[in-house]
Amino acid sequence: MFAKLNFKRSIGITGFIGPIGEDLPSLIPIIFALVVFFAAFSSANQSFYSRSDLFSAQIEANKLIRQLRGESYIKSYADFMDRCNSITTKRTRFIAGLMDISSFELKYLQQRDDSIFYENRDGKFICTNAASNPADAFTEINNENLIINFFPIALEERYAKSGLIVKPMLLVVYVWTR
Amino acid sequence: MDSIVRINSKGQAAITDAMFFLMIASGLAVMVLFFATNYGSNVSQSLHTQFGSQFIDSALKTLFYSSVPRDLSEDVSKAVEVDYLLSYLKEDFADDLNLDLNTKKIMLERIKEIMKPMQDSFDYCFYAYCASTKCPEKYPLFILKLFDESTKKIRFFFCEPTSTDKVSYFFVNFRSLYRSSAFVRAPMLSRTLTSGFEVSWPRMEFALVMWIASGIPQNSLTELNCKEAT
Numbered sequence: 001m002f003a004k005l006n007f008k009r010s011i012g013i014t015g016f017i018g019p020i021g022e023d024l025p026s027l028i029p030i031i032f033a034l035v036v037f038f039a040a041f042s043s044a045n046q047s048f049y050s051r052s053d054l055f056s057a058q059i060e061a062n063k064l065i066r067q068l069r070g071e072s073y074i075k076s077y078a079d080f081m082d083r084c085n086s087i088t089t090k091r092t093r094f095i096a097g098l099m100d101i102s103s104f105e106l107k108y109l110q111q112r113d114d115s116i117f118y119e120n121r122d123g124k125f126i127c128t129n130a131a132s133n134p135a136d137a138f139t140e141i142n143n144e145n146l147i148i149n150f151f152p153i154a155l156e157e158r159y160a161k162s163g164l165i166v167k168p169m170l171l172v173v174y175v176w177t178r
Numbered sequence: 179m180d181s182i183v184r185i186n187s188k189g190q191a192a193i194t195d196a197m198f199f200l201m202i203a204s205g206l207a208v209m210v211l212f213f214a215t216n217y218g219s220n221v222s223q224s225l226h227t228q229f230g231s232q233f234i235d236s237a238l239k240t241l242f243y244s245s246v247p248r249d250l251s252e253d254v255s256k257a258v259e260v261d262y263l264l265s266y267l268k269e270d271f272a273d274d275l276n277l278d279l280n281t282k283k284i285m286l287e288r289i290k291e292i293m294k295p296m297q298d299s300f301d302y303c304f305y306a307y308c309a310s311t312k313c314p315e316k317y318p319l320f321i322l323k324l325f326d327e328s329t330k331k332i333r334f335f336f337c338e339p340t341s342t343d344k345v346s347y348f349f350v351n352f353r354s355l356y357r358s359s360a361f362v363r364a365p366m367l368s369r370t371l372t373s374g375f376e377v378s379w380p381r382m383e384f385a386l387v388m389w390i391a392s393g394i395p396q397n398s399l400t401e402l403n404c405k406e407a408t
Contacts, residue, residue: 026192033196033203040207044214051218058225069232072239102291106298149229151236152292154243162260165245168292171236 053177054145060092061147061175068096069171073154077122084127094175095137097126101152101170109148109172112138118169120157125169142176149173230356230388237292238358238386241304244288250280263288264362267306271382272365275308277318282336286321286407290334293323293388297332301325302388305345310380312366316342322404327393335404344401351398352389359385 067087074080084096097117099108108116114135117126128137153171158164242264247257254260261269263284270281277285289304296302306319320337339345349355363379398404 023192026196029193029196029200033200036200037203037207037210040210044210047214048217055218055221055225062225062228065232069236072236073243101294104295106295150295151233152240152295153236154240159255161256161258162245162247165254165257165260166243166262167254168240168244168288170295 057092057145057175057177058147060089060177061094061149061173064089064092064094064175065149065151065173068173069151069153072152073156073166074098074169075156077120077125080125081123081127084129087129089129091177092175093128093130093137093140093142093178094173095126095128095130095134095141096171096173097124097134098153098155099150099170099172101168104170109150112141114138117172118155125155141174142178144176146174146176149175227354227356230354231358233296234356234358234386234388238360238384241288241292241386242360242384244292246284246288250284268362268364271318272367272377275313275318275366276315277306282319282321283407285319286334286336289321289386290323296388297323299391300388301391302386304386305384307342307383307385308364308380309383310366310378312368312378312380316340317345320345320402321407322402324394325391334407335399335402336407337399337402337404339402348395348398348402349387351395352392354389356388357385358387359383 064087068083070083074083080098087094097114099116100118114124114126117124119125124134126134128134130137130140150170150172153169154166155169156164156166242262244263245254245260246263246266247254248259248261249257252258266284267277267281270277285304289302290297293300293302301322301324303320303322305317305321307317308315315338317337317339320339322335322337324333324335325331326333339348360383362382362384364382366378366380367375368378369375
């Protein structure tokens, strides 16, 4: 009986595994809490930076589109190309072109080739800073942060009979960051 | 026995502290995730609104810049004489302070064309408002495009609202409106006894308003005095 009491006492004094033994169970919720907190923090951080990047890209895209759109009036093919060439961006890439608004369908925006863009005797109304040949620019598109915007725009064209007419067209702009 | 009880109490106290710590850490994690979920929602909404405003702005400018043939039976690309649509509108308005049916039909076709990219998701209306007391109608032109949820079809109407209040009550049905207006001095010819004719320049408002398609509000077509455009 004396031996049993001593045994119980020796167990009671220092804990089952030693001095740390009595604190061991409390370590589990502490470690769990730290894991939960840092996981949440890391996820929030990632979400914050990706959204910030997206907003920066959208704001950059809006500036670019505003420059291309101007007063919603394009005097000629040369005027269109001058607007495209005046755009200077570092990270942002774009493809801009005019489409015939009367035959426009939303599915054309998914068609990644230059056949959908309007062409007259002066040339095809498409420009880009992503490649030297606009037809190749579609392969450079980064779908992760691609923004597609479109706006009605008036295009002035010369006609033999009436001199000039102004046609409603659709300015389509694809913008993405590298 | 006393020492066993005291040592067990220390272990329990440590676990309780750890549970409190877990509670605080969980609370902080929830706050951080809440912030991450809501971050940028206002900015995102503002950017979407900007696109709608810019689109409607461009649409109105393009509408007025576009050409119409002087002879309406001709195709515009083959016509001998063409004019800006805004000039054509002003000319039609000047003589009787009203727009005739041909002009309304041209406006309808042109608006349909320009708003085509948005017609699947958005409803819109275009109106001309004359503030002058000399105008026989406050709204010489009011075109409405609505998506009818019962028939799943797009419908166009010519309306004749009798007051600005009825138009305002109509717009209250929709949550967010994208609107572009142009104030124009339209020539108005009127006969005088002495010189024959005099020209005055009342202010007219042309507006294009767009909203997310949500069906036809109840009684709105009757209130605005609308007839389907054929």
